[in-house]
Amino acid sequence: MEVNDINMQSDNCEPDRAAHPGIFLCREAGKSDHQPSGRCVDFPVSVVLPAGGSGERTGLQTPKQFCSFLGRPLISYTIQAFERVLWIQSIMVVVAKENMDLMTDIIQRFQHRKVRVVPGGSTRHRSICNGVLALGEEGEGTSAVERPKVVIIHDAVRPFVEEDFLYKIAMAAKEQGAAGAIRPLVSTVIATTSEGYLDHSLERAKYRASEMPQGFTYDVICQAYQRCSESDFEFGTECLHLALQYCGTNAKLIEGPPTLWKVTYKRDLAAAESIVKETLSRSACIITGGSTQAVTLADALQKAVGALDVELDVIPDLMGDNARYLLKEWNFIQVSVNTSCLSEVEAMLGALEAANRALLHPLVVIWVHFSSMDELSVSGRVAEPAAIMDLASTAKLRNILLYGIQLHQSKEAERWERSVLRVAEIASALIRDRSPALVGQLLQA
Ligand SMILES: Nc1ccn([C@@H]2O[C@H](COP(=O)(O)OP(=O)(O)OP(=O)(O)O)[C@@H](O)[C@H]2O)c(=O)n1
Ligand SMILES: O=C(CO)[C@H](O)[C@H](O)COP(=O)(O)O
Structure with missing residues (x-):
């Protein structure tokens, strides 16, 4: 099924947690900058934000997710992008052990709700896996948050994700088991020989860049991490690949907007600041x-x-x-x-x-x-x-x-x-x- 074909329930959806236990529709005082889309999702959706990296490529001492612009750390902008989506019930932020206190301070200072923090691992996959497992524990014996039907995974360093796109990913993930954002390639991808010569080049039109967010049913992403190898944990960079290899789930790919880009270098922090300023x-x-x-x-x-x-x-x-x-x-x-x-x-x-x-x-x-x-x-x-x-x-x-x-x-x-x-x-x-x-x-x- 095309994502566009999925029935968009957009008319006056009333917050009725008893009728739709998965719907999370509270409004937050002082944070009403965002017009809710009016969309409802009638299954529980939670988010994992991996933020346990050290941001080596920025060349800065501070990991990029904790670098601030306009008085606020990057991670807080990303959390806000999810927090204002009423149908997202909880957000699991994964940070390195040594940054747990810092993250807790940020949550308090900017009055983030729906957020929990868990310690990360030595690689991105290990961090995401910790977040996914913690979502499962969250459901046990707690009434406020249910075990999610769909888990959205999104790099904490991609602050500009919009509700409409999250909705597409969540709905497609529920239908297909997995879904992910893609973008056209900017440059051609080539393979090099060990001596540094051209080996071969890929036909650019056939390939896409895999971006975030990605969505999975909770069962698919859990099984993928339970079954994957140490080598996947150590060297893997693609969650959609784990879903395919270990669960036989072919992800639905959805072209996302250019704003999904990831803060990777120092100059990207300046670009993020100027986008926020422009919006404000x-x-x-x-x-x-x-x-x-x-x-x-x-x-x-x-x-x-x-x-x-x-x-x-x-x-x-x-x-x-x-x-x-x-x-x-x-x-x-x-x-x-x-x-x-x-x-x-x-x-x-x-x-x-x-x-x-x-x-x-x-x-x-x-x-x-x-x-x-x-x-x-x-x-x-x-x-x-x-x-x-x-x-x-x-x-x-x-x-x-x-x-x-x-x-x-x-x-x-x-x-x-x-x-x-x-x-x-x-x-x-x-x-x-x-x-x-x-x-x-x-x-x-
Ligand atoms: N052990 C790790 C490594 C990365 N990440 C997170 O995964 C996301 C995407 O990774 P990347 O951009 O590569 O971040 P870093 O690993 O921090 O950057 P670098 O590779 O430049 O060191 C980031 O939000 C990062 O914090 C994580 O949660 N745990
Ligand atoms: O795009 C992605 C998934 O497909 C990830 O954001 C990407 O793999 C992050 O990893 P890296 O550390 O290589 O920047």
């Missing part, structure tokens, strides 16, 4: 406080930012229905007109903190202080650089990056348009770069 920079919300001047500025910014590829919503405040903006990946731009007082920003920071919005990612808040020339001539200075610096220093401790932009009203249309464009450019650069060095600066537009 797509939308911002302007809060006007309801003032006419602020709304006019917001409308002008909306036009200017449109060209910069940022989705921009304009709302008067974060009250009532607008509180939903606190729950998603929005960045915030607070416009204050003719007041150098930062109380509106302080109130917003309080609301963001209460919603636990900056737990997983640094959040950008930009205060745009819109002042008339009259205000300037009365006060004789630009708005409170010291106050914003103090507020930003405190906010930074809570993972909120506060920046300021000072915009002076001008009666000259051309000058005004230039300033608005500058605000749009500065704001989108601040949102995109999330530079800690610029936190608390009051930039001039």
